[in-house]
Amino acid sequence: MPKPYDPRELLSHAVGAVRVGLDVYSWTEKQIVEALRHSLDALDGTDSTPTTTPSAAEEDTSADTTRSSPDSLGGKLSHLLERALDQNTRGSRTEFFHRLLDQLVADEARILGALSDGSRSPVVTISVWGQSRASSRPVLQNASLIGRTANVALPEMVPQYVTHLLSLGLVDIGPEDRELETEYELLMAETSVLAAVKSGARGPIPAKVERATLSMSALGNEFWAAATGEGR
Numbered sequence: 001m002p003k004p005y006d007p008r009e010l011l012s013h014a015v016g017a018v019r020v021g022l023d024v025y026s027w028t029e030k031q032i033v034e035a036l037r038h039s040l041d042a043l044d045g046t047d048s049t050p051t052t053t054p055s056a057a058e059e060d061t062s063a064d065t066t067r068s069s070p071d072s073l074g075g076k077l078s079h080l081l082e083r084a085l086d087q088n089t090r091g092s093r094t095e096f097f098h099r100l101l102d103q104l105v106a107d108e109a110r111i112l113g114a115l116s117d118g119s120r121s122p123v124v125t126i127s128v129w130g131q132s133r134a135s136s137r138p139v140l141q142n143a144s145l146i147g148r149t150a151n152v153a154l155p156e157m158v159p160q161y162v163t164h165l166l167s168l169g170l171v172d173i174g175p176e177d178r179e180l181e182t183e184y185e186l187l188m189a190e191t192s193v194l195a196a197v198k199s200g201a202r203g204p205i206p207a208k209v210e211r212a213t214l215s216m217s218a219l220g221n222e223f224w225a226a227a228t229g230e231g232r
Helices: 007-044 055-068 073-087 089-102 108-115 147-149 155-168 178-188 191-200 218-228
Strands: 119-127 136-144 171-174 208-216
Touching: 073 191, 089 155, 089 218, 108 147, 108 155, 108 171, 108 208, 108 218, 119 178, 136 191, 147 155, 155 171, 171 218, 178 191, 178 208, 208 218
Parallel strands: none
Antiparallel strands: 119 136, 119 208, 171 208
16 A cells, blocks of 8 residues: 655655755855955965974974075075175176166166266256355255266256266266366256255355266276277
């Protein structure tokens, strides 16, 4: 005889299916939450996954690996020291010149080219007088006509170019040259210089104007000769 239909049996199967579904949902939810937590930990640079404390031997191995890594400070220093053992004077000089060249922009190279023939260019620095005549505050430093001579792309940046070349030791600042009086007058008529003179004045007290000359330094001449092949 066929077994009579029992509604309670159907209900039992339904409840079992629901329980399985809830278990699956709960597991899936935990996986999603865990994945999100790991993602957030990655953004913060942390990880919530429990880790075991490394042994002293493992820490020593890790430290040695870090020190020997070519990208670490110790690794870079070791690499430089090893190269120093193999380099001669000429090789070291060439490497130094490469480093200098990497720090230049095109306009600065043009300025060096304009000075490479041994010529000098007028330079002025405009300052505000301080409380005493011995002190002053620069308003415009190292303005020069060398930008015109070198035909730079950004004439307004010439003071910064000259200052940077000075910091690299490629150019020198010397005393005022009376033979360049006409050039000084042209320089003082530059818009930026006129504005600095006006800005540096304090009532009846005019701005302080310091005249100087710009020329290639000994290092600059050596660098230029090496870079252009003139010293070969």
